[in-house]
Amino acid sequence: xxxxxxxxxxxxxxxxxxxxxxxxxxxxxxxxxxxxxxxxxxxxxxxxxxxxxxxxxxxxxxxxxxxxxxxxxxxxxxxxxxxxxxxxxxxxxxxxxxxxxxxxxxxxxxxxxxxxxxxxxxxxxxxxxxxxxxxxxxxxxxxxxxxxxxxxxxxxxxxxxxxxxxxxxxxxxxxxxxxxxxxxxxxxxxxxxxxxxxxxxxxxxxxxxxxxxxxxxxxxxxxxxxxxxxxxxxxxxxxxxxxxxxxxxxxxxxxxxxxxxxxxxxxxxxxxxxxxxxxxxxxxxxxxxxxxxxxxxxxxxxxxxxxxxxxxxxxxxxxxxxxxxxxxxxxxxxxxxxxxxxxxxxxxxxxxxxxxxxxxxxxxxxxxxxxxxxxxxxxxxxxxxxxxxxxxxxxxxxxxxxxxxxxxxxxxxxxxxxxxxxxxxxxxxxxxxxxxxxxxxxxxxxxxxxxxxxxxxxxxxxxxxxxxxxxxxxxxxxxxxxxxxxxxxxxx
Numbered sequence: 001x002x003x004x005x006x007x008x009x010x011x012x013x014x015x016x017x018x019x020x021x022x023x024x025x026x027x028x029x030x031x032x033x034x035x036x037x038x039x040x041x042x043x044x045x046x047x048x049x050x051x052x053x054x055x056x057x058x059x060x061x062x063x064x065x066x067x068x069x070x071x072x073x074x075x076x077x078x079x080x081x082x083x084x085x086x087x088x089x090x091x092x093x094x095x096x097x098x099x100x101x102x103x104x105x106x107x108x109x110x111x112x113x114x115x116x117x118x119x120x121x122x123x124x125x126x127x128x129x130x131x132x133x134x135x136x137x138x139x140x141x142x143x144x145x146x147x148x149x150x151x152x153x154x155x156x157x158x159x160x161x162x163x164x165x166x167x168x169x170x171x172x173x174x175x176x177x178x179x180x181x182x183x184x185x186x187x188x189x190x191x192x193x194x195x196x197x198x199x200x201x202x203x204x205x206x207x208x209x210x211x212x213x214x215x216x217x218x219x220x221x222x223x224x225x226x227x228x229x230x231x232x233x234x235x236x237x238x239x240x241x242x243x244x245x246x247x248x249x250x251x252x253x254x255x256x257x258x259x260x261x262x263x264x265x266x267x268x269x270x271x272x273x274x275x276x277x278x279x280x281x282x283x284x285x286x287x288x289x290x291x292x293x294x295x296x297x298x299x300x301x302x303x304x305x306x307x308x309x310x311x312x313x314x315x316x317x318x319x320x321x322x323x324x325x326x327x328x329x330x331x332x333x334x335x336x337x338x339x340x341x342x343x344x345x346x347x348x349x350x351x352x353x354x355x356x357x358x359x360x361x362x363x364x365x366x367x368x369x370x371x372x373x374x375x376x377x378x379x380x381x382x383x384x385x386x387x388x389x390x391x392x393x394x395x396x397x398x399x400x401x402x403x404x405x406x407x408x409x410x411x412x413x414x415x416x417x418x419x420x421x422x423x424x425x426x427x428x429x430x431x432x433x434x435x436x437x438x439x440x441x442x443x444x445x446x447x448x449x450x451x452x453x454x455x456x457x458x459x460x461x462x463x464x465x466x467x468x469x470x471x472x473x474x475x476x477x478x479x480x481x482x483x484x485x486x487x488x489x490x491x492x
Contacts, residue, residue: 045464158183178242243369
């Protein structure tokens with residue numbers, strides 16, 4: 001009898017609790033909005049050191065690198081098992097040793113500033129790996145000059161392996177001048193030039209193997225970085241950046257390089273998917289913010305005659321690249337690729353057939369174009385490594401009102417002198433508005449509806465270097481009120 005009497009009371013009390021919460025929320029004091037004082041969105045101050053570094057990028061050095069890589073005949077990952085090629089100084093193993101020697105020569109020139117390393121392992125049997133195969137990633141670390149900021153890492157990479165028409169053919173020529181001698185040359189040239197300078201954060205210059213077998217080298221490197229707790233804040237992957245020069249091709253654009261970036265992160269968790277589904281933000285992944293940073297950097301340091309085109313896709317249709325391996329481990333990463341690819345000069349046996357010349361040969365590479373891609377990579381790396389760390393735990397207050405309150409935790413490393421609030425209309429791809437706020441603060445309330453715009457927060461140092469923007473996460477519920485949150489399918 002007592003239980004039957006308590007049930008209505010318990011039900012009534014449960015019904016009353018949400019009403020109390022809503023009432024309390026409605027009557028709780030809200031911060032007063034501050035006046036909006038806009039500054040220019042593209043307000044970064046050009047760093048003379050970065051401009052000086054870009055002038056040292058050499059098309060001639062890039063050409064020498066690509067032509068040297070071609071001399072190894074076939075850089076298929078599978079050639080590492082061929083004793084004949086090894087004895088002749090040919091194949092992927094010989095190429096890796098040469099790349100290592102190049103990094104070491106750059107380090108010698110800067111007094112040992114680079115830590116030259118290899119990440120070697122045995123790749124097990126897979127679809128494109130018929131037998132267990134040795135694979136080596138070669139990389140050089142330019143340690144950050146500031147102990148706290150040195151924990152932050154920015155990375156540039158290209159794959160040095162190549163292939164011809166048959167993925168399993170490691171005997172016949174596979175020059176790989178554009179795919180991906182060009183990306184390897186970008187990573188090496190960035191190392192050669194930027195190693196002459198000091199930056200608060202750490203830069204890593206990487207060349208990976210096994211891309212043509214399924215991103216194997218990049219996967220191993222990214223997994224190693226994740227397991228060892230590396231704080232990689234951005235990955236620049238360069239793959240097919242040779243500016244193909246096929247005679248008669250009138251549709252190639254030598255003023256443009258494509259930059260691909262994922263929207264919904266490959267490493268998104270079920271709650272991330274729920275948040276994106278209900279509140280939006282699918283165009284504001286960390287990789288997409290990195291792509292926007294590349295674009296703004298280009299406007300600051302590169303001539304108007306060469307600019308990136310942001311492609312809001314992870315990669316091309318039915319294609320893949322090494323940045324995806326880093327995305328899958330939760331790292332922000334983008335891919336640089338020439339505007340228009342010529343597939344007669346990718347993954348083809350060298351031959352002439354019906355008057356068409358096939359093969360990925362150096363004659364089809366525009367070295368001035370590659371140099372511009374290298375300048376864009378170097379400018380982005382140097383800008384990021386010079387800037388303060390991004391703000392931490394950026395949140396947006398989701399209470400129902402027509403103001404917007406943003407909160408954050410201070411950037412680590414003590415370089416920040418102020419923060420900058422960014423916003424744009426929800427149908428616009430790039431940041432439109434900006435407002436500065438003192439470094440001493442950790443919150444701001446603006447007289448703008450959070451429902452109408454997208455916000456972000458970034459940090460600025462005394463010299464005007466800008467960090468990557470951080471788009472806030474909601475501080476309140478992410479499901480739809482009154483509806484049971486969707487159960488993610490198995491495996492999500």
